[in-house]
Amino acid sequence: MNKGIISFRRYFLLWFPLLAAAFVNGALREITYGRCMDTAWAHRLSVFTGMAIMSALLWPLLSKWRPVSARESLFGGLLWLVMTEIFEFSMVVLFSGKPFSFFLGMHNLAAGELWPLFLLFIALFPHLFFRIRGPLMSPDNP
Numbered sequence: 086m087n088k089g090i091i092s093f094r095r096y097f098l099l100w101f102p103l104l105a106a107a108f109v110n111g112a113l114r115e116i117t118y119g120r121c122m123d124t125a126w127a128h129r130l131s132v133f134t135g136m137a138i139m140s141a142l143l144w145p146l147l148s149k150w151r152p153v154s155a156r157e158s159l160f161g162g163l164l165w166l167v168m169t170e171i172f173e174f175s176m177v178v179l180f181s182g183k184p185f186s187f188f189l190g191m192h193n194l195a196a197g198e199l200w201p202l203f204l205l206f207i208a209l210f211p212h213l214f215f216r217i218r219g220p221l222m223s224p225d226n227p
Contacts, residue, residue, distance in 0.1 A: 095150055096161035096211075099143075100168045103207070106142050110135040125197070132199040136206050147214045158215035166208040 110131060119127040152158035177188045191200045 092153075092157045092160065093164070096164045097168075099146055099150070099161075100165050102142055102146065103139055103165065103169075104172065106138050107135060110138050113138075129197070129199045132203045135203060139207075140210070143210055143214070147211060148218070151218060151220055152211055152215040153220045155212065155215055158211040161211040162208040165211075166204055169204065169207055 113134065114127055114131045118130060122130075152161060173191070174188055177183050177191070178185055190196065191198055192204075194201050
């Protein structure tokens, strides 16, 4: 099978545990610190707890299925970024019925929104992992 197809499928499938981790992060926010602080600040803090949860999930997953090249790691992060934005757009605009301007506002760092930092984290994590750990050279990591 083509290496590109294997990489695409691997990163596509690895995104779903990230989605589950995002739901865990949101639930954690709602049942803990979200009850005792302003909603906007709780969402800001949630960006960092989300990064921590996803790092703890991604490190062992990428240790098992290491990127084989810098190019693959960049592709994987870009795929996760696109999938995350499609999901968020679908949930915010299509499912919740909020205006597109609300979705765009989520990306406004100047207004204190930290969502773009999370997107950057998702996009760069596989490549940073690759730079730290390097490729796995074995027959079971095509």
